[in-house]
Amino acid sequence: MRYLPKSDVIRREMLSTLGLENVDQLFAHIPEYCRLRRPLNLPAGRSEPEILEDFRALAEDNAAGYASFLGAGAYHHFRPVLIEALISRGEWFTAYTPYQPEISQGTLQSIFEFQTMICQLTGMEVANASMYDGSTAMAEAALMARRLTGKSALLAARSTHPQYREVLATYLQHQPGGLREFGYGESGAVDAEQLERELRAGDVAAVLLQSPNFFGTVEDWEAAARLAHAHGALLVAVIAEPVSLGLLPPPAAADIVALEAQGFGIPVGFGGPYAGVLATRQKYVRSLPGRLVGEARDRQGRRGYVLTLATREQHIRREKATSNICTNQALCALMASIFMAVYGREGLRELAKQNLAKADYAARAFAAAGVELLFPAPRFHELVARPRRPLAEIEAELLAARIVPGLPLGPWYGELEGAALICVTETATRDAIDKLAAAYAAGARRPARQAKEVSLHT
Amino acid sequence: MPEITPENTPALAATHIQSDEPLLFEISSPGKRAWQLPPLDVPEADLELLLPAGTRDDIAGFPELSEIELVRHYTRLSTWNYAIDQGLYPLGSCTMKYNSRLNEVVARLEGLAEGHPLQPAAVMQGALRLMRRLEAALAEITGMDAVTLQPAAGAQGELTGILIIRACLAARGNPRAKILIPDSAHGTNPATAAIAGYRVENLRSDARGLVELSSLERLMDESVAALMLTNPNTLGLFEEDIHRIAELVHARGGLLYMDGANMNALVGRARPGDFGVDVMHLNLHKTFSTPHGGGGPGAGPVAVKSFLEPFLPVPRIVEGEAGGLRLETDRPASIGRVRAFFGNFGMFVRALAYILANGSDGLKQTTDDAVLNANYIRQQLEDSYALPYATPSLHECVFSDRLQARQGVHTGDIAKRLMDYGFHPYTVSFPLIVPGALMIEPTESESREELDRFIAAMRAIAREAETAPELVQAAPHRTRISRLDEAAAARQPVLRWQPKAQG
Numbered sequence: 004m005r006y007l008p009k010s011d012v013i014r015r016e017m018l019s020t021l022g023l024e025n026v027d028q029l030f031a032h033i034p035e036y037c038r039l040r041r042p043l044n045l046p047a048g049r050s051e052p053e054i055l056e057d058f059r060a061l062a063e064d065n066a067a068g069y070a071s072f073l074g075a076g077a078y079h080h081f082r083p084v085l086i087e088a089l090i091s092r093g094e095w096f097t098a099y100t101p102y103q104p105e106i107s108q109g110t111l112q113s114i115f116e117f118q119t120m121i122c123q124l125t126g127m128e129v130a131n132a133s134m135y136d137g138s139t140a141m142a143e144a145a146l147m148a149r150r151l152t153g154k155s156a157l158l159a160a161r162s163t164h165p166q167y168r169e170v171l172a173t174y175l176q177h178q179p180g181g182l183r184e185f186g187y188g189e190s191g192a193v194d195a196e197q198l199e200r201e202l203r204a205g206d207v208a209a210v211l212l213q214s215p216n217f218f219g220t221v222e223d224w225e226a227a228a229r230l231a232h233a234h235g236a237l238l239v240a241v242i243a244e245p246v247s248l249g250l251l252p253p254p255a256a257a258d259i260v261a262l263e264a265q266g267f268g269i270p271v272g273f274g275g276p277y278a279g280v281l282a283t284r285q286k287y288v289r290s291l292p293g294r295l296v297g298e299a300r301d302r303q304g305r306r307g308y309v310l311t312l313a314t315r316e317q318h319i320r321r322e323k324a325t326s327n328i329c330t331n332q333a334l335c336a337l338m339a340s341i342f343m344a345v346y347g348r349e350g351l352r353e354l355a356k357q358n359l360a361k362a363d364y365a366a367r368a369f370a371a372a373g374v375e376l377l378f379p380a381p382r383f384h385e386l387v388a389r390p391r392r393p394l395a396e397i398e399a400e401l402l403a404a405r406i407v408p409g410l411p412l413g414p415w416y417g418e419l420e421g422a423a424l425i426c427v428t429e430t431a432t433r434d435a436i437d438k439l440a441a442a443y444a445a446g447a448r449r450p451a452r453q454a455k456e457v458s459l460h461t
Numbered sequence: 462m463p464e465i466t467p468e469n470t471p472a473l474a475a476t477h478i479q480s481d482e483p484l485l486f487e488i489s490s491p492g493k494r495a496w497q498l499p500p501l502d503v504p505e506a507d508l509e510l511l512l513p514a515g516t517r518d519d520i521a522g523f524p525e526l527s528e529i530e531l532v533r534h535y536t537r538l539s540t541w542n543y544a545i546d547q548g549l550y551p552l553g554s555c556t557m558k559y560n561s562r563l564n565e566v567v568a569r570l571e572g573l574a575e576g577h578p579l580q581p582a583a584v585m586q587g588a589l590r591l592m593r594r595l596e597a598a599l600a601e602i603t604g605m606d607a608v609t610l611q612p613a614a615g616a617q618g619e620l621t622g623i624l625i626i627r628a629c630l631a632a633r634g635n636p637r638a639k640i641l642i643p644d645s646a647h648g649t650n651p652a653t654a655a656i657a658g659y660r661v662e663n664l665r666s667d668a669r670g671l672v673e674l675s676s677l678e679r680l681m682d683e684s685v686a687a688l689m690l691t692n693p694n695t696l697g698l699f700e701e702d703i704h705r706i707a708e709l710v711h712a713r714g715g716l717l718y719m720d721g722a723n724m725n726a727l728v729g730r731a732r733p734g735d736f737g738v739d740v741m742h743l744n745l746h747k748t749f750s751t752p753h754g755g756g757g758p759g760a761g762p763v764a765v766k767s768f769l770e771p772f773l774p775v776p777r778i779v780e781g782e783a784g785g786l787r788l789e790t791d792r793p794a795s796i797g798r799v800r801a802f803f804g805n806f807g808m809f810v811r812a813l814a815y816i817l818a819n820g821s822d823g824l825k826q827t828t829d830d831a832v833l834n835a836n837y838i839r840q841q842l843e844d845s846y847a848l849p850y851a852t853p854s855l856h857e858c859v860f861s862d863r864l865q866a867r868q869g870v871h872t873g874d875i876a877k878r879l880m881d882y883g884f885h886p887y888t889v890s891f892p893l894i895v896p897g898a899l900m901i902e903p904t905e906s907e908s909r910e911e912l913d914r915f916i917a918a919m920r921a922i923a924r925e926a927e928t929a930p931e932l933v934q935a936a937p938h939r940t941r942i943s944r945l946d947e948a949a950a951a952r953q954p955v956l957r958w959q960p961k962a963q964g
Contacts, residue, residue, distance in 0.1 A: 043825070048817075067575070101755065136800060173798055294756065298950065313951075363506055433502040
């Protein structure tokens with residue numbers, strides 16, 4: 004009970020101020036049958052050392068300290084120590100939603116800066132204060148596109164994160180119009196012919212496309228936007244790895260961008276909390292869900308920031324709101340902001356280049372070792388490899404060497420049974436990459452010529 | 462605190478005004494940097510070869526700053542926020558309680574903060590156990606049978622819950638068309654019902670501030686899928702007829718959904734599972750003390766009775782063969798997935814640590830203290846502010862500005878004036894059924910001394926409303942900036958910084 008700032012003496016005095024003899028009387032109006040007549044079946048309160056020990060034991064049973072080649076929408080990057088140092092200030096993490104701007108300018112200005120940096124990165128004109136995560140941001144983008152176009156069908160690339168598509172299907176299950184999908188080609192990039200065939204029906208509100216896509220392949224935003232627009236559909240650009248924007252052309256041709264900001268200094272942390280963001284064109288701003296911060300003036304004409312355009316939101320519009328979303332992910336957005344500000348205009352490009360270089364080194368190492376690589380189109384930092392032996396065997400070997408291998412794709416893509424998605428960020432050491440390649444290569448025939456090619460690089 | 466008049470305000474304010482902190486972009490300067498990467502241990506990337514379609518050459522306007530400048534920027538900005546760490550934060554229905562530092566420490570342990578959600582189950586048994594333990598604790602606290610932790614926030618928990626209800630009713634043959642929602646409800650309730658494909662019908666409150674049973678009897682028919690009830694409601698009142706309410710809803714084939722936003726009034730004292738609730742959500746960032754973070758992240762677990770378990774989102778954490786835990790995705794009746802991965806795992810860590818630190822007896826004492834604090838404020842302010850409902854209340858109390866409005870002083874003004882006295886305001890103008898509402902929830906985290914300071918400030922403002930209404934109407938006077946013109950900001954929204962035009 005160390006979190007409670009009252010002694011029993013004070014409790015009794017307060018009760019007596021209220022004219023009560025015991026605390027049970029405060030609950031007397033709760034009907035008898037509703038009241039719990041026994042203690043909760045939970046352990047007694049524990050001390051700090053006991054809790055620390057408990058959680059340390061849980062933490063240790065999670066491959067702590069292993070090298071990891073998992074990505075798939077949750078990316079390991081170096082997190083500048085500044086992030087934890089700054090967000091650990093109580094003024095940031097123990098504040099509420101900035102509904103009272105006079106005493107919330109810190110949060111409000113930081114969100115205004117976040118919105119601005121997201122616009123600079125994506126080539127969009129407005130960005131919101133953040134959404135739950137990338138998957139829900141994509142679902143909200145789809146609903147927004149339906150409102151904007153008056154059309155109801157949605158068309159998602161199969162190469163978009165499978166869990167994002169599952170969330171989208173959940174959000175759409177009771178909305179008219181339905182969700183269709185289009186495939187990817189041999190290169191790993193969209194099958195443009197199939198996309199166009201699906202668009203011809205003319206009922207599509209938006210094309211949802213991720214780049215780099217789930218396989219790490221870089222898509223062509225402009226070509227996709229041309230196709231979508233030619234058939235009266237919007238393009239929703241989905242970005243699960245924001246670090247890619249340091250190097251790849253921004254999705255400026257898209258109408259809505261649904262972005263996962265986790266890669267910007269938010270801990271991988273078993274999947275959350277993260278921060279999604281929606282960005283779009285100025286003309287669509289009144290259809291945008293989620294909180295927005297805008298510039299304002301006080302009575303003396305000084306600049307400040309406020310939550311604005313609230314007439315889109317549930318606390319004003321109730322069932323007619325653009326979304327039921329209430330919270331944003333302010334603290335995660337703050338982490339992302341600090342990350343963007345630390346790396347800045349040049350650093351983000353350098354960081355993206357290191358990712359590209361590491362993944363390219365891995366691809367060459369795999370090829371040299373004779374492991375089949377699928378999808379030859381340009382990629383960012385993920386690649387798909389199909390070794391000659393069962394992934395389970397490779398997994399067991401690598402885990403024993405304290406390396407978490409790539410993600411088996413079979414459960415999501417039947418046609419990719421036996422293939423794994425491998426993510427190589429700047430945090431991967433050459434040594435770990437070599438071990439990884441060796442494990443995937445065991446049992447494969449090593450083509451001599453490619454091996455020589457690689458040796459030129461070493 | 463010295464008495465504040467319009468005359469001495471500028472002098473006092475001078476001690477509070479800090480120099481303006483420009484935007485990141487305005488203090489940026491080309492060539493500055495706060496980053497350094499380790500040297501590459503592999504060959505440099507050949508951009509033309511690897512990305513033949515080209516790369517972006519610049520991120521125009523992106524900041525360039527040094528480390529010390531960033532530290533000062535974010536530190537200065539932080540000082541402009543009010544936070545729980547500084548004092549009472551009595552926002553009604555938001556449950557702004559103390560966020561323990563221990564929770565922050567355990568959430569940052571490497572094996573919890575850096576684990577990947579798609580790791581093989583064999584190497585994330587600790588994370589799976591942690592989630593199972595939290596699920597079990599929340600089931601015990603709510604009296605429900607099964608819990609999903611996946612929803613990212615309360616509103617997403619509501620959506621999950623209503624989708625579960627819809628799936629259940631559809632499996633019984635008819636998903637039905639409407640959701641009943643009391644007029645005192647939070648705006649997320651109707652917005653959620655709409656996304657789940659339901660029409661919303663409003664349920665009136667009676668003179669006690671509780672659900673009007675006659676309206677419920679009239680409206681509850683075979684077209685109604687569920688009643689979404691907040692209990693205690695947004696007035697802080699326990700729905701005393703809950704037995705009859707649940708009976709009515711169930712007798713006509715509907716389900717009872719409970720918005721658990723106000724669960725801080727019940728933990729250890731009453732369990733929704735024992736009074737007829739079929740589905741409910743919890744807000745870990747309210748009842749279970751995970752930090753609000755300036756507006757998020759939250760987490761909104763959903764608890765259900767056993768007959769609804771098949772409809773919960775995938776994956777479920779289940780016992781594996783060899784004594785370990787595994788993830789189960791093959792559940793044909795599931796509503797699907799509502800969020801990628803497991804949800805806001807970092808919040809699960811903190812919530813479990815909170816539950817363990819308090820324990821069974823501490824959780825009950827927490828509820829008792831929260832209700833005691835709210836009733837203390839209610840009694841101490843009853844003479845100064847109008848109390849629209851005399852019904853006994855639990856963890857929060859709602860006044861109206863009826864007395865002050867005669868002087869032209871409204872709830873929003875009183876709220877702004879509270880800032881001058883060093884407090885964050887209460888929730889303003891909500892619930893909507895109370896005109897000019899002041900909704901106050903102190904939580905258990907406040908000492909009597911802090912409550913007395915708040916009460917003194919509220920009484921002083923009530924006096925000012927009589928003697929110097931314009932002082933209250935023009936508040937705040939002591940904050941860094943004065944009232945901002947929100948209407949103008951919405952008319953011509955400026956939502957991002959732009960560089961000044963050249964020339």
